[in-house]
Amino acid sequence: MATVSVCQYQPGGFSFENCRRNALLEADITKLGFSSPAARKTGTTICGIVYKDGVVLGADTRATEGMIVADKNCSKIHYISPNIYCCGAGTAADTEMTTQIISSNLELHSLSTGRLPRVATANRMLKQMLFRYQGYIGAALVLGGVDCTGPHLYSIYPHGSTDKLPYVTMGSGSLAAMAVFEDRYRPDMEEEDAKSLVRDAIAAGIFNDLGSGSNIDVCVITKGKVDYLRPHDIANKKGVRTGSYRYKHGTTGVLSKAVTPLNLDMVEESVQTMDTS
């Protein structure tokens, strides 16, 4: 609508006006034979398990833009609070901003209550925000942490549904990772076994899913301690070139040499002081 009355009450919330325009633009661009730029997605394998003393979260480190790797070593395990971390799959910007917003709100909440935040609280905040945006925020999360009630692990989907489980995987490589978990997960594992299982699950995603790759990051959360191991395992080392393209001096013969000096005159000189305080 071109004309909107000045006195009309502007409702708050997200404005979806541009969605129709975007759809028309997309159709026009495709007709001309080009493809519109794709949002950067973390193709991704992320996972988490609950073990004897806490939770272990794992993630790969590849961020893709269409079929190109945009970032070979991005960090997908985000800080929520000292005792809670969150892995994010889906649209990179969405997972980054959503986790930052909830982290900020949770810190204020924690200061207000005077207590260490609980994983269930973070889960509620995340699911209510994602439901409010009806799936338009493309963030699929694995939320894990240890609080006064014990270790907890949640998977959170973009539309706002959550599942509380002992082991979860998300992202395009989640099927490969879940296959590893379903085979080898046991309740109350030791820390080394748990880390090794998570490493293997992410490795399954990295080597069997095109959208996941590079290194494996692991985050071990226990009561009072967090081990953020980045990288835990460099699964894809960059190869070393066996030959060299450098040519020796004199490989190309010089037939003639001509030097032209360029005489430049100073026209104007001005000094601008920069305030570096």
Next chain:
Amino acid sequence: MASTLNNYNDLCPDWTQREVSTGTTIMAVEFDGGVVMGADSRTTTGAYIANRVTDKLTPIHDRIFCCRSGSAADTQAIADAVTYQLGFHSIELDEAPLVQTAASLFRDMCYRYREELMAGIIVAGWDRRRGGQVYTVPVGGMLTRQPVSVGGSGSSYIYGYVDSNYRSGMSKEECLKFTAGALTLPMERDGSSGGVVRLAVISEQGVERQAILGNQLPQFSTV
């Protein structure tokens, strides 16, 4: 409803972009003194099973539960909202709320936002005024009380079984056997139902919960 610009991408398979749905078979039966509720445990995103041990029997209050079917996000959000509203109402009243009140709250939300929501809910429980009651709030926001109610994608397979096997005046044990049997059938036939059978019995004494695992399910045929 939710139409997204479909970025077909080899790197991101179909089920990463599908909404999570509780495909489901859910059921509730009244008996003299309470209700028996049952559900399967499968949640799907497209063709992938996102959670094979889901608990679709959600507590709303001490003696009131609901069975959820449809969109997982929608039903979880509705159940959370109604739990809050009913808890508040119960504190105001300073007594246990009626099952009919809970069902009404579900209906108000499901009818008001019927265009945006995809939720089929069965509300069941026990209260002092009318004993065990089952109310069904299907997609669209209707509310009706029924002695036995089935819902979800798997319910289509058992209308015949329920109509022919239900008798009024069954005991608690008979209701449990009836519900377990009725839930096993669609779990074999409906792709969106499966996992374990979760049962809950709500009566004046409280809530008893149990799960029947795959190998313990009643056998109907060896085909």
